Amino acid sequence: MKVLGLILSGSSHDNLDKLTIKRTSSAVPVFGKYRAIDFTLSNMVNSGISKVGILTQYNPRSLMDHVGSGKEWNLDRKRGGIFILQPFMTDKNMNMYYKGTADAIYQNMTLLKRSDEDFVLIGSGDYIYNIDFREVYKNHIRNGADITLLTKSSEGYNLKDYGQIEVDENNRVKNIYEKQSDKITDKIFLGIYFINKSLLMELLYSHVPNGSNNLLLDIIIPNLNSLRVFSYEHKGYWRNIKKSVKEYYDTNQDILKKDIRNELFYTRKIYTKLKDAAPPKINITAKVKNSFIADGSIINGTVKNSILSRGVIVRAGAVVENCIILQDSIIEEGSQIKNMIIDKNVVIREGKNIQGSNKNLITVEKGTVL
Known part of the structure; x- marks a missing residue:
């Protein structure tokens, strides 16, 4: 062919x-x-x-x-x-x-x-x-x-x-x-x-x-x-x-x-650009349910029904639910986020509570600090 x-x-x-x-x-x-x-x-x-x-x-x-x-x-x-x-x-x-x-x-x-x-x-x-x-x-x-x-x-x-x-x-x-x-x-x-x-x-x-x-x-x-x-x-x-x-x-x-x-x-392999990263680290305080956690991520908080890209950090006490979080973003201690799409290099500050809905998703631009 x-x-x-x-x-x-x-x-x-x-x-x-x-x-x-x-x-x-x-x-x-x-x-x-x-x-x-x-x-x-x-x-x-x-x-x-x-x-x-x-x-x-x-x-x-x-x-x-x-x-x-x-x-x-x-x-x-x-x-x-x-x-x-x-x-x-x-x-x-x-x-x-x-x-x-x-x-x-x-x-x-x-x-x-x-x-x-x-x-x-x-x-x-x-x-x-x-x-x-x-x-x-x-x-x-x-x-x-x-x-x-x-x-x-x-x-x-x-x-x-x-x-x-x-x-x-x-x-x-x-x-x-x-x-x-x-x-x-x-x-x-x-x-x-x-x-x-x-x-x-x-x-x-x-x-x-x-x-x-x-x-x-x-x-x-x-x-x-x-x-x-x-x-x-x-x-x-x-x-x-x-x-x-x-x-x-x-x-x-x-x-x-x-x-x-x-x-x-x-069925057939999907190729992508390779990056050297350690396997995801899910610590003893973490709770992860029905989620995908990519290489290099460190999870200390709660993650539910979410997709986390490489290098994402979810700190202790943070709750991530129904979210898409892209590379190298940080969810700090005690934050609660729901129904969000977070681009690369975003920081959600300690104690923040940001919740969208299934019909009104919240999108955060790359490099933003909230």
């Missing part, structure tokens, strides 16, 4: 509130020791894809620091490897930004031209899932498809956030209804494309110079009748963390469920 992977990480989102002030959504920490992009990157590598381009533009420093040379994903190689693709200014293009998904790929057409892969897999760095893309490839070939769109049952998802896909009895896509509030079909589009490379280049060359900058809305939907577009349904776990703070919170909490944890981490 000769496939070029492209990961879209260039959009600007304020849906995640304070979590994306200093980082792109693909670099947001999840599950204590991972970043969101780890899942798409690992899925590609586990499927035999050895050349991956990451298209990014807003707040890229954290993402670039995390991905580095791609060593953790075995992408630090002479042939293939990882490419960080940012917008740049030329004599013909004076705009230092991507206008949309199609424009982002078009501005990096050189990567497609120079690659010897026959297919392109396009996804986003914000998705949390575990999949073998080789099954998508087999389905694509079997259908004689030009484009395969990954879909999922719409049950449990907010329909206005997703495109709905209508298919015929052979799973060929008949219609795509973008972000409708009412239920039209039982499938949603997951924002993942598998496409023949030569066709992708042809479509981009013929549409982007004319102002068609969105791959789905401006190129695929208007050409549904002339293209062989098929659906491949992903039946496993899938979440898009950039949809909202609540979605991010709920996704992290899902790791406390055994079946989801097994699917995400024990």
